[in-house]
Amino acid sequence: MKIFYRMHKTYIGSILNSTLKESAIIxxxxxxxxxxxxxxxxxxxxxxxxxxxxxxxxxxxxxxEINIRDAYDLYLKxxxxxxxxxxxxxxxxxxxxxxxxxxxxxxxxxxxxxxxKLTSDSLVIxxxxxxxxxxxxETAHTLLLRGxxxxxxxxxxxNLWLNAGYPVTKGKS
Amino acid sequence: MKLRNFPSPIAPVIAIxxxxxxxxxxxxxxxxxxxDPQEFAVTIYNYQILPNFALNLLAVTLxxxxxxxxxxxxxxxxxxxxxxxxxLLFLTFATALSINLVRGLDISCGCFxxxxxxxxxxxxxxxxxxxxxSLFVFFFNRGWRHFFSPSSASK
Numbered sequence: 034m035k036i037f038y039r040m041h042k043t044y045i046g047s048i049l050n051s052t053l054k055e056s057a058i059i060x061x062x063x064x065x066x067x068x069x070x071x072x073x074x075x076x077x078x079x080x081x082x083x084x085x086x087x088x089x090x091x092x093x094x095x096x097x098e099i100n101i102r103d104a105y106d107l108y109l110k111x112x113x114x115x116x117x118x119x120x121x122x123x124x125x126x127x128x129x130x131x132x133x134x135x136x137x138x139x140x141x142x143x144x145x146x147x148x149x150k151l152t153s154d155s156l157v158i159x160x161x162x163x164x165x166x167x168x169x170x171e172t173a174h175t176l177l178l179r180g181x182x183x184x185x186x187x188x189x190x191x192n193l194w195l196n197a198g199y200p201v202t203k204g205k206s
Numbered sequence: 207m208k209l210r211n212f213p214s215p216i217a218p219v220i221a222i223x224x225x226x227x228x229x230x231x232x233x234x235x236x237x238x239x240x241x242d243p244q245e246f247a248v249t250i251y252n253y254q255i256l257p258n259f260a261l262n263l264l265a266v267t268l269x270x271x272x273x274x275x276x277x278x279x280x281x282x283x284x285x286x287x288x289x290x291x292x293x294l295l296f297l298t299f300a301t302a303l304s305i306n307l308v309r310g311l312d313i314s315c316g317c318f319x320x321x322x323x324x325x326x327x328x329x330x331x332x333x334x335x336x337x338x339x340s341l342f343v344f345f346f347n348r349g350w351r352h353f354f355s356p357s358s359a360s361k
Contacts, residue, residue: 048286052344055287059274067270071243078244083261085251145310178252180312 093170096177099185101193104158108199114150116159116176118168119191121205128191129160130200137171144179156183160190218353221346224339225279228292231336232276238319239269249316253302254309271295285347293340300333 071077107113108129115132117124124134133150135143147157157176161168166189173184187193195201239246247265250256256264271291278288299317303325306313315325 052286052290055284056291057287059278059284059287059291060271063271063274064267066274067267070240070270071266078247078262078266080263080266081259083247083251083258085258088248088251178311178313180310 089174093174096170096173097185099158099187101187101190101197104187104190104194105197105199107156107158112152112154113156113158114147116147116157116172117191118159118161118172119166123162125203125205127195127201127203129194130202132160134205135159135172135176137168137175140172140175141179144176144181147176147181151181156185157181158185158187158190160187160194162189162191164189217342217346218348221343221348222350225282225285225289225343225347228289228336228339228343229276229279232272232279232292235318236269236272236276239265240273242319243269246316246319249314252311252313252316253306254311255302255305279343282349285349286344289340289344289347293337293344296333296337296340300330300337303330303333 068080071080104113108115115129117128117132117134118137119134120136121134128134133143133147135147151157157173159169159173159176169186169188169190173186176184243262243265246269247261250261250264251258275288275292275295278284279292303315306325307327307330312324315323315329317329
C-alpha cells in the first residue's frame with residue numbers, strides 16, 4: 034500500500050513538474066515574442082506607459098452635449114432627470130427644480146437609485162456652473178460607465194438656466 | 207496503419223475535439239487584439255482591476271500568449287502546459303467578469319476584440335464552460351498517436 038502511495042505521489046509529482054515546465058516555456062516564448070513584435074512594429078505602444086488621465090479626457094470629450102432650449106423642452110415634457118454635479122452647498126443655495134445632487138466622486142454610489150427613476154425614453158442631463166466647469170462631464174462619465182444609457186451634458190447649465198428664468202428651487206435634495 | 211482504440215475510450219476523442227475548438231477560439235480571440243493593442247489596453251483599463259503600469263504590458267503579451275496556446279493545442283505540442291495555462295486564463299477571465307458584474311459596471315467584454323458586447327452573465331457561463339473544456343483536455347488528451355500507434359493498444 035505504501036509503495037503504491039509512493040508511486041502515485043511520484044507520478045503526480047512528475048506530471049505537475051512537466052506541466053509547470055511546459056507552461057513556463059510557453060509563457061516565456063509568448064512574452065519574448067510579444068515584446069519583440071511590439072518593438073518592431075511601427076504602431077508600437079509603450080510597455081509601461083498607460084495614461085488613464087488622457088483616456089478619461091478622451092472619453093469625456095465624446096459625451097454628447099445638449100443646448101438649453103432642448104433641455105427645457107424635455108423638462109416640460111417630463112422626459113429628463115437633471116443631475117446637479119456641483120458641491121452640496123451650491124446645490125442647497127439653488128438648483129434646477131427637481132434636480133438630484135450627484136457630485137462626481139459619489140456618482141457610482143448613486144447610479145443604481147438613479148436608474149430606478151428613469152423610464153425607457155427619459156434622459157439624464159448633468160450640469161454645473163461655468164463653461165469650463167469639469168464636474169458635469171465627470172459625473173456624466175461615471176454614470177455612463179455605471180450603465181445609465183442616455184446621459185448628456187448641459188455646459189454652463191446652472192448659469193444658463195438661471196438667466197433664462199426657468200424654474201429653480203432651494204434646499205437639499 | 208491500423209486504427210486502434212477507436213471509438214473507445216471516448217474521452218480522448220472528445221479531448222481532441224475540445225483541443226481543436228480551443229485552438230481556433232484562441233486564434234480568433236487574439237487576431238483583433240494584436241491588430242490594436244492600445245484599444246485592448248483601454249478594455250483592460252475599463253475592468254478597473256489592474257494598476258495602470260501593467261495595462262500595456264498585458265495588452266501586448268496576452269494576445270500572443272493566446273496565439274502560442276492556439277499553436278500548441280493545434281499541433282499537439284506541450285498540450286499539458288497549454289491546457290493548464292488555458293484553464294488558468296479562463297478562470298482569470300471569469301473572476302474579472304464576476305467582479306465587474308457584481309460592481310455593476312457597463313463595460314465591453316473585450317473577449318474577442320472591439321466587436322464584443324457589454325459584459326453579462328452569459329459570458330461568465332461561457333468562460334466557465336471553456337475553463338472546464340481546458341481541464342478536460344488537460345486530463346484526457348492522449349493525442350492522435352493514441353488511436354493509431356500499435357504500442358498504445360497494449361496499454
